[in-house]
Amino acid sequence: MIAMAIAAMEDDYARDFMTGIYIKYYDIMLGKAKAMLENEEDAEEVIQDIFLDLIERVGTVMSVDPKKLPSYLMAAVRNSSMSKIRKRMVRREHTLLIDEDDSLEWIKDESALPEDVYIKNEEIDEIAKALSLLPENDRTVLEDKYILEMSDEEIGKALGITPAGVRTRLFRARRKAYAIMKEGAEK
Amino acid sequence: MSVKKHRLSNMDIREEYEDFVFKKVMLRYSELESEKIRQENSKNAALDSETAEKRKKEIKKLIRRNKMKNGLRFFFSASKKVITAAAMVVLAAAVSLGTSVVASAEVRESIADYLYSLNAVRHDTHTSVSASANKEAFFDLESYGDDCGFAPTFMPEGYEKDEELGQYSYSNGETYFHISQSENGASHLDTERAQKVEVVRIGESKGILVQKDEITSVTWSCGIWLLSVRGTATEEDIIKVARGLRVNPGIEKEEIIYDWQKYIAFDYFYWEDAWIPTYMPDGYEADYDIKEAVEDFSYIRTVTFDSGTSYIKIEERYSDGLSGYHSMNPIFYYDEINEYSAEIKTENGITYVLFEPDWYVMIRVYGTAPKEELIKVAESMEYAPIISENSDYDLYNWEGAWITYLPDWYEFEIVDISEENGKHSFRYEDGKYYVLFEQKKVDAEPFDFSGMDPFDERIIDFEHPHAGATGTMPLTKYQYDNGTDIAVTYAQTGEVLETEYVFEDTWLRFESNLPLSDFQRVVWNTERKPKTNEFVDVELYDWADSWAPTYMPYGAKLISAEWIDGIRVHTYELLGKKIILKFSYEETDFGIGEREWEYNFDVTISGCDAKSCYNLYDDFYSMMTWSNGELYICVEGDYELMSMIDIARSIRKIQGNYPLY
Numbered sequence: 001m002i003a004m005a006i007a008a009m010e011d012d013y014a015r016d017f018m019t020g021i022y023i024k025y026y027d028i029m030l031g032k033a034k035a036m037l038e039n040e041e042d043a044e045e046v047i048q049d050i051f052l053d054l055i056e057r058v059g060t061v062m063s064v065d066p067k068k069l070p071s072y073l074m075a076a077v078r079n080s081s082m083s084k085i086r087k088r089m090v091r092r093e094h095t096l097l098i099d100e101d102d103s104l105e106w107i108k109d110e111s112a113l114p115e116d117v118y119i120k121n122e123e124i125d126e127i128a129k130a131l132s133l134l135p136e137n138d139r140t141v142l143e144d145k146y147i148l149e150m151s152d153e154e155i156g157k158a159l160g161i162t163p164a165g166v167r168t169r170l171f172r173a174r175r176k177a178y179a180i181m182k183e184g185a186e187k
Numbered sequence: 188m189s190v191k192k193h194r195l196s197n198m199d200i201r202e203e204y205e206d207f208v209f210k211k212v213m214l215r216y217s218e219l220e221s222e223k224i225r226q227e228n229s230k231n232a233a234l235d236s237e238t239a240e241k242r243k244k245e246i247k248k249l250i251r252r253n254k255m256k257n258g259l260r261f262f263f264s265a266s267k268k269v270i271t272a273a274a275m276v277v278l279a280a281a282v283s284l285g286t287s288v289v290a291s292a293e294v295r296e297s298i299a300d301y302l303y304s305l306n307a308v309r310h311d312t313h314t315s316v317s318a319s320a321n322k323e324a325f326f327d328l329e330s331y332g333d334d335c336g337f338a339p340t341f342m343p344e345g346y347e348k349d350e351e352l353g354q355y356s357y358s359n360g361e362t363y364f365h366i367s368q369s370e371n372g373a374s375h376l377d378t379e380r381a382q383k384v385e386v387v388r389i390g391e392s393k394g395i396l397v398q399k400d401e402i403t404s405v406t407w408s409c410g411i412w413l414l415s416v417r418g419t420a421t422e423e424d425i426i427k428v429a430r431g432l433r434v435n436p437g438i439e440k441e442e443i444i445y446d447w448q449k450y451i452a453f454d455y456f457y458w459e460d461a462w463i464p465t466y467m468p469d470g471y472e473a474d475y476d477i478k479e480a481v482e483d484f485s486y487i488r489t490v491t492f493d494s495g496t497s498y499i500k501i502e503e504r505y506s507d508g509l510s511g512y513h514s515m516n517p518i519f520y521y522d523e524i525n526e527y528s529a530e531i532k533t534e535n536g537i538t539y540v541l542f543e544p545d546w547y548v549m550i551r552v553y554g555t556a557p558k559e560e561l562i563k564v565a566e567s568m569e570y571a572p573i574i575s576e577n578s579d580y581d582l583y584n585w586e587g588a589w590i591t592y593l594p595d596w597y598e599f600e601i602v603d604i605s606e607e608n609g610k611h612s613f614r615y616e617d618g619k620y621y622v623l624f625e626q627k628k629v630d631a632e633p634f635d636f637s638g639m640d641p642f643d644e645r646i647i648d649f650e651h652p653h654a655g656a657t658g659t660m661p662l663t664k665y666q667y668d669n670g671t672d673i674a675v676t677y678a679q680t681g682e683v684l685e686t687e688y689v690f691e692d693t694w695l696r697f698e699s700n701l702p703l704s705d706f707q708r709v710v711w712n713t714e715r716k717p718k719t720n721e722f723v724d725v726e727l728y729d730w731a732d733s734w735a736p737t738y739m740p741y742g743a744k745l746i747s748a749e750w751i752d753g754i755r756v757h758t759y760e761l762l763g764k765k766i767i768l769k770f771s772y773e774e775t776d777f778g779i780g781e782r783e784w785e786y787n788f789d790v791t792i793s794g795c796d797a798k799s800c801y802n803l804y805d806d807f808y809s810m811m812t813w814s815n816g817e818l819y820i821c822v823e824g825d826y827e828l829m830s831m832i833d834i835a836r837s838i839r840k841i842q843g844n845y846p847l848y
Contacts, residue, residue, distance in 0.1 A: 003242065003245045003246050006246055007246050012367055012368070012369030012413075013365075013367040013369075013415060013417070016353060016354060016355070016365075016367055017353060019242075019243065019246050019354070020352075020353040020354055022242060022246070023239045023242050023243060024228060024239070024350075024351075025224075025228070026242070027238070028224060028227060028228055066351070066352045066363060067218060067221060068214070068217040068218060068221050069221065070220065070221040070224035070225060070228075071216070071217040071218075071220035071221040071224065072217070073224075074220065074224060124208070124211050124212050124215055125215055127212045128212050128213075128215035128216040128219055129216075129219065131212070131213075131216045132216075132219075132220070142209065142213060143213070145209075145213075146209060146210055146212075146213035146214075147213055147217055171205075174205050174209055177212070
């Protein structure tokens with residue numbers, strides 16, 4: 001299906017580009033989706049959807065800095081997998097994986113990132129490394145926002161929360177990352 | 188309690204600050220993550236190279252199929268004598284597909300250029316196509332496989348192939364570029380808010396250079412290829428790489444040889460477009476009784492090889508595309524024969540190997556021979572086109588006649604010739620099939636579409652074989668760009684197929700009970716009889732010492748031949764359109780620069796670069812000017828562009844004329 005969709009692309013340059021992605025990253029993307037979804041069929045479906053979406057937005061994808069392309073793709077996998085998990089949870093009438101707390105009230109109690117603390121340039125590298133230790137949920141929302149450059153509305157739709165909820169999650173994710181970085185530094 | 192948003196609240200400022208910081212964090216994260224993924228990928232690279240290759244092939248195959256499905260979307264009118272053998276293969280494919288052609292004049296012109304440039308020679312035992320190139324000058328040639336026409340001969344210092352970035356990508360660690368090429372392709376140039384858009388010369392072509400943000404791209408066409416080099420490398424390097432692209436010797440240097448003698452039982456596979464086995468197990472002999480059948484407009488031919496104890500049958504089904512595919516019902520293939528999708532199964536002691544080497548032919552090798560042998564035979568099948576020619580030239584003994592083509596695997600004989608009110612009719616029969624071919628000069632009278640019902644189910648195709656353009660619904664008149672009205676139909680009446688149309692000054696009609704694919708061959712290969720006089724109106728060119736056109740479209744009438752301001756001007760008219768030839772010893776651009784043009788295009792005429800422009804939407808006017816070293820020449824007018832190019836290209840030095848002064 002993916003190969004057919006790529007082959008049907010009219011622009012040769014774009015088709016070459018997508019062929020490259022398919023050849024190089026399909027397996028690793030599928031592996032990631034499988035690990036997240038614990039279901040091969042769902043994982044294949046997610047990857048297929050991602051490729052169809054990438055083909056549709058190939059102009060944007062081609063403008064991604066090639067050095068950052070792999071992480072862009074993985075962010076897309078995480079995003080779609082999370083979305084799938086959410087749908088699955090809703091379908092099974094289980095508790096939502098994502099909490100629905102839209103208020104920003106809790107921020108007041110968060111003290112991980114005091115307001116008078118400013119992040120130094122050298123800490124950026126450390127926080128970036130700390131991100132890989134973040135729970136999948138938090139990382140996904142950061143990736144959606146900053147790598148896939150999705151709007152709050154789009155992220156909300158994918159994760160099944162409101163745009164305000166997205167902002168909340170972003171706050172929390174950023175602070176968690178900072179906390180992990182600090183924890184690591186203290187150790 | 189909710190937090191109210193104020194324009195400059197601490198919370199907002201804080202959020203903006205974090206947002207800013209995290210943009211940087213995520214950029215860095217992205218780089219680290221990508222590096223990790225790359226490393227992970229490279230570990231698996233060796234294991235997965237086979238899978239990667241398989242995927243590449245799968246996509247290539249699908250692309251090829253898509254291309255076939257969409258038809259070879261071009262056709263150009265040129266004499267069969269001029270078209271090379273390689274071109275004939277292409278045309279044969281187009282014929283069999285029954286698809287016509289949508290191509291811009293430029294594309295057709297470049298295709299024509301390409302085909303003219305091919306050097307194909309048909310020998311008694313083989314056909315060869317050759318070109319030369321210096322293999323040693325190429326970089327990274329192994330990356331440019333069979334599907335690539337061009338490979339780089341210049342590589343900026345420090346750049347190396349970078350597969351991370353794509354198949355034809357190179358980088359020096361910091362900047363990169365990518366080479367892309369497509370056959371008969373199209374490209375989208377994003378010039379919106381570009382910093383720079385310029386025309387640059389790439390070899391004999393003009394390319395468009397676009398600089399937008401960090402990306403520089405150069406896009407140009409060369410023959411049927413659309414090429415582009417694009418990336419963050421410097422403009423200078425990108426242009427140099429572009430200028431250094433050369434025809435991949437891997438494709439064209441070696442001779443492509445159809446070696447007729449190597450095929451097993453060549454004589455049995457006598458039809459055009461035949462696929463022929465090059466392997467047959469010992470002891471199997473071909474049976475002369477070749478089975479022929481027609482199903483769903485497909486022609487099926489079966490050749491049987493027998494060893495006395497077991498047999499191998501080779502069945503080839505030629506169809507007009509989908510019908511054959513579906514009627515055999517192997518919609519899902521799980522096996523492969525020479526990269527082609529295939530189905531291999533054994534039932535009741537008979538093994539079937541079914542594969543589709545092309546969109547319009549299916550081959551089934553089956554029999555009671557061992558399965559391995561049947562697969563070997565299937566794998567040995569090769570395409571060996573036979574180019575048929577019509578030998579009825581003598582029957583069409585008037586100037587401007589169209590001569591029909593009859594596939595030589597039938598034994599057609601002429602049974603009736605008649606002429607009434609200028610309408611010539613020829614009826615051919617071979618005992619089972621017949622072909623009725625009629626033609627009449629119509630003096631530019633448009634074809635009458637009024638009796639045709641666009642919803643008539645008998646109409647099964649709207650393609651037109653000669654115009655190089657797709658037709659349209661019969662009630663909506665399609666006007667071809669030389670002003671000719673065209674009717675297009677392959678209308679089916681029971682077992683009978685008909686088509687009629689007007690091309691240039693002639694109405695043509697075909698009627699036959701042949702299978703559709705062969706009927707299409709007949710129609711597509713019908714051609715205008717070459718004009719007996721090689722030179723056109725030689726006496727008109729007595730004023731010049733050497734140069735005259737040797738081709739002029741049929742029906743073109745000379746309106747005037749006069750001197751205007753020291754320029755010799757010959758004006759012809761055809762179907763209400765003008766063809767004007769101008770000659771001058773004095774340097775002049777014949778006013779081409781003073782007009783506003785919709786398009787400029789590159790065309791080589793007699794080895795010279797001509798300045799060439801045309802309008803497509805305004806008045807369909809074209810103009811080409813060039814100098815052959817002796818004269819300044821201009822061909823202009825509102826006649827069909829391809830013909831104008833043909834006229835320009837036909838201008839030759841002729842003997843026996845007198846100098847101008």
